[in-house]
Amino acid sequence: MIKAIIYFIILAVIYGVLYYFNHKTPKPEGCENLRSSCEGCNITSCMAHPNNDRLFKEENKNA
Amino acid sequence: MKKTLSLVLFLGIISALSGLCIGYVNGITEPLIAANELASEKQNLELMYPGKEFITIDYTGDDENILGIYEVSGEAYIVKVQGYGYSSTPIVALIGFDTEGTISNLIILSNQETNGYGSRCFEEEFINTAYIGKAMDEDVDMVSGATLTSTAMQNMIAAARNAVSALY
Amino acid sequence: MGEILTMALAAVLINNVVLSKFLGVCPFLGVSKNSKSAVGMGLAVIFVIFGASLITYFLYYQVLVKMHIEYMQLITFILVIAAFVQFVEMFIKKYSASLYKNLGIYLPLITTNCVVLYVAQDNITQGYNLIETMTNAIAVPLGFMLVLYLFSCIRERLDSADTPESFKGNPIALVVAGLMALAFSGLTGIV
Amino acid sequence: MWNNFKNGFIKENPVFGLYLGMCSTLALSTSLNNAIGMGLCVTLVLICSNVLISLIRKITPDEVRIPVYIVIIATLVSIVEMFVHAFMPELYTSLGVFLSLIVVNCIILGRAEAFASKNGPLASAVDGLGMGLGYTFALTMISLVREFLANMSITFYNPFNAEQILFSFGIEALEPFKISLFSSSVGAFLTFACFAALFAVIRKHMNKKQEAK
Known part of the structure; x- marks a missing residue:
């Protein structure tokens, strides 16, 4: 049980750190405004969703 | 740095709680799952030899298609075996052998063979004449028009015979 | 060798993930508007599945089984996949702008693509060894890419077709997918 | 709140x-059986994840x-999976x-991101219930059509005990006209397409009525 918990914490933290650093890494030049052409689902909060102009701009402002 | 640390800490606490929950639930359900699996296997064995005691025998060979072997208290062996016919989902069968190694019983647990073609190999009448009662060295019958399924059945029976012959 | 080839062929054509197992239908409908993005998505999926399958394979047999915590399988796999996608995205952001331009936008979509998790789980439940795992991890997403590409080519033409009003968009695309599934089911039995 | 719940069914049916x-x-x-079982599992996970995420949204x-x-969703799914097993x-x-x-x-x-991270736990629970039932509803509709056309009969057994059949309906006269295509993937795609088109018509009709008001 203890092993499971420790193992899981390590795994989750690795993921969290990778996620955090990935989002801190700036996008390369010329790629700031890439849009995928995904229209599969209507999750309006998904960054890849093309209708999502507002969120996309915010993301770029932070970067 | 301090911020990164607090993020890590938050995620760590959440995942520790999650790990605790999963471990706890697993503790409750694991014995139940094991009991269920044994019970459903027993149910199938009961179909072949009603009211008998069954002992699980460890299979030591390296044939991947042999899924398990059971002994029916001194009078027969049952081999659980799988094989691939027309479909990519395997046919799974239980084959019972009496003390002489003659096929005394055979049931198909699951198959996805084509209805009307391959499935003819699994009709009760066909099983009774083609497979049951065949001795160790006798060939089993084929169904014309269902070559792949018949061959799979032949292979499964051969594999089961192989596994059982080591026990006599 | 023959067995491996048969296995690969079966995974690409007969048990195609999209058409017979219904996995990855969301990106299948979403990223198939033009054939260029279909290829981009397909390549990104192949890469992620291959990497994630290898990592989960080793993690399962070397860590989970040895520590007797197999019940953590699902949660391990999803975290490994998510972390791997983040890592790959960060890596190509830093070192290859041109690659990022072509594949980067599809990467975030892949975390929630069920094909990745399915392949990782399938490798374990089928009891594949390392070589079979690698074959499976290439063949399955290859089948995904093949169908995605064919589908996008059909859809490019579908735009100019005269479709009933209510069937416009996704419904007619699903009808096309159904017909493709019918065509692919004709291949059953070749291996 | 009631509107949120109702939306999940027709206008914003998740499927x-x-x-x-x-x-x-x-x-x-x-x-x-598969449809209802899966629908209820998803609903359960959806409600729990919505509530949990909404509770910790501020910290x-x-x-x-x-x-x-x-992490939260994967944990919940693991737990549900073990219980079902x-x-x-x-x-x-x-x-x-x-x-x-x-x-x-x-x-x-999607719901965690779009709804639970911005709303209180009660509203999130209702949203989860609505969306989950909307999903179950869609799954059930498709399964009724497919199971009937493929077998010309519909059976529903007790999920806790497979031998106990709770409900069974069949038309024997139609037995020879079974269309087994509908149990395969082709039937799935075609049935889904027809339902999606039907819902598109209904949605359009509803929007028109709203505009008229």
Whole structure:
């Protein structure tokens, strides 16, 4: 049980750190405004969703 | 740095709680799952030899298609075996052998063979004449028009015979 | 060798993930508007599945089984996949702008693509060894890419077709997918 | 709140309207039992994840939001999977890999992001219930059509005990006209397409009525 918990914490933290650093890494030049052409689902909060102009701009402002 | 640390800490606490929950639930359900699996296997064995005691025998060979072997208290062996016919989902069968190694019983647990073609190999009448009662060295019958399924059945029976012959 | 080839062929054509197992239908409908993005998505999926399958394979047999915590399988796999996608995205952001331009936008979509998790789980439940795992991890997403590409080519033409009003968009695309599934089911039995 | 709940069914039905969670909808609509079992599992996970995420929404750091959601959802799915395996072994076998694929079902992460992270726990629970039942409803509709056309009969057994049949309906006269195509993947795609088109018509009709008001 203890092993499971420790193992899981390590795994989750690795993921969290990778996620955090990935989002801190700036996008390369010329790629700031890439849009995928995904229209599969209507999750309006998904960054890849093309209708999502507002969120996309915010993301770029932070970067 | 301090911020990164607090993020890590938050995620760590959440995942520790999650790990605790999963471990706890697993503790409750694991014995139940094991009991269920044994019970459903027993149910199938009961179909072949009603009211008998069954002992699980460890299979030591390296044939991947042999899924398990059971002994029916001194009078027969049952081999659980799988094989691939027309479909990519395997046919799974239980084959019972009496003390002489003659096929005394055979049931198909699951198959996805084509209805009307391959499935003819699994009709009760066909099983009774083609497979049951065949001795160790006798060939089993084929169904014309269902070559792949018949061959799979032949292979499964051969594999089961192989596994059982080591026990006599 | 023959067995491996048969296995690969079966995974690409007969048990195609999209058409017979219904996995990855969301990106299948979403990223198939033009054939260029279909290829981009397909390549990104192949890469992620291959990497994630290898990592989960080793993690399962070397860590989970040895520590007797197999019940953590699902949660391990999803975290490994998510972390791997983040890592790959960060890596190509830093070192290859041109690659990022072509594949980067599809990467975030892949975390929630069920094909990745399915392949990782399938490798374990089928009891594949390392070589079979690698074959499976290439063949399955290859089948995904093949169908995605064919589908996008059909859809490019579908735009100019005269479709009933209510069937416009996704419904007619699903009808096309159904017909493709019918065509692919004709291949059953070749291996 | 009632409107939120109602929206989940027709106007914003997660399956026919938003095209979310299609993989499991297509695969598990072969029989009524699978449909209802899967629908209820998804609803359960959706409600729990919505409530949990909404409870911690104020203390969750924005930067690691998504990882936290994924950890929570994966934990819930693991727990549900273990319970189903233990108490409903029949359902577990027929749902197969799709039970664990609830983790990557877009509905759950989508609702967490779009709704639960911005609203209180009660509203989130209602939203989860509405969306979950909308999903179950869609799955049930498709499965009724498919199971009937493929077998010319519909059976529903007790998920806790597979031998106990709760409900069974069949038309014997139609027995020779079974269309087994509908139990295969082709039937799944075609049935889904027809339902999606039907819902598009209904939605359009509703919008028109609203405008007229």
